[in-house]
Amino acid sequence: MTATDTTELRFTLNGTAMTRQVPTSRVLSDLLREDLALKGTNVACGRTVCGACTVLIDGVPRAACSTFAFEIEGAEVLTVEGLEGPDGLDPVQQAFARLSAFQCGFCTPGMILLVRALLDEVPDPDTETIRAHISSNICRCTGYGLILEAVKLASDIRSGKAAALPHKEART
Numbered sequence: 001m002t003a004t005d006t007t008e009l010r011f012t013l014n015g016t017a018m019t020r021q022v023p024t025s026r027v028l029s030d031l032l033r034e035d036l037a038l039k040g041t042n043v044a045c046g047r048t049v050c051g052a053c054t055v056l057i058d059g060v061p062r063a064a065c066s067t068f069a070f071e072i073e074g075a076e077v078l079t080v081e082g083l084e085g086p087d088g089l090d091p092v093q094q095a096f097a098r099l100s101a102f103q104c105g106f107c108t109p110g111m112i113l114l115v116r117a118l119l120d121e122v123p124d125p126d127t128e129t130i131r132a133h134i135s136s137n138i139c140r141c142t143g144y145g146l147i148l149e150a151v152k153l154a155s156d157i158r159s160g161k162a163a164a165l166p167h168k169e170a171r172t
């Protein structure tokens with residue numbers, strides 16, 4: 001295998017089936033950001049340390065910076081751009097927006113996807129479970145307090161214990 005070898009990839013990205021010819025050396029974050037113009041997948045460390053580039057592959061959080069594109073063959077990939085549905089923002093996005101659980105926002109797309117995966121697995125996580133789960137992702141701004149609250153609020157929105165934001169309010 002050489003750096004110029006290519007492979008044909010079939011995968012589903014944010015609900016849309018795709019086929020792409022990509023170099024075998026291409027990393028997923030470059031495929032998303034450079035080839036598909038999905039800039040919500042942020043890259044900082046580039047070596048599986050910070051979590052800024054987290055995406056979901058078949059529902060599992062993965063660092064896109066250190067995942068080869070060919071690894072998503074046949075998989076369903078979800079990025080932050082795919083979270084909003086016909087009914088509006090995902091409850092996790094709503095909770096982060098309502099509580100302003102971010103400052104610079106650089107970690108936020110990856111954090112939101114990480115939280116979405118947690119709530120899909122554990123709908124009502126306790127504080128220790130949340131702490132353990134989000135420990136893979138670094139936030140240099142918030143001190144994590146509001147992020148913890150946002151996870152709990154997102155859980156309540158999903159279960160109906162808290163009201164969802166009206167679509168318009170959630171986007172402001």
Ligand code: FES
Pocket residue numbers: 042043044045046047048049050051052053054063064065066
């Ligand atoms: S940019 Fe991928 S883990 Fe930091």
Ligand code: FES
Pocket residue numbers: 101102103104105106107108138139140141142
């Ligand atoms: S909001 Fe700035 S790094 Fe998390």
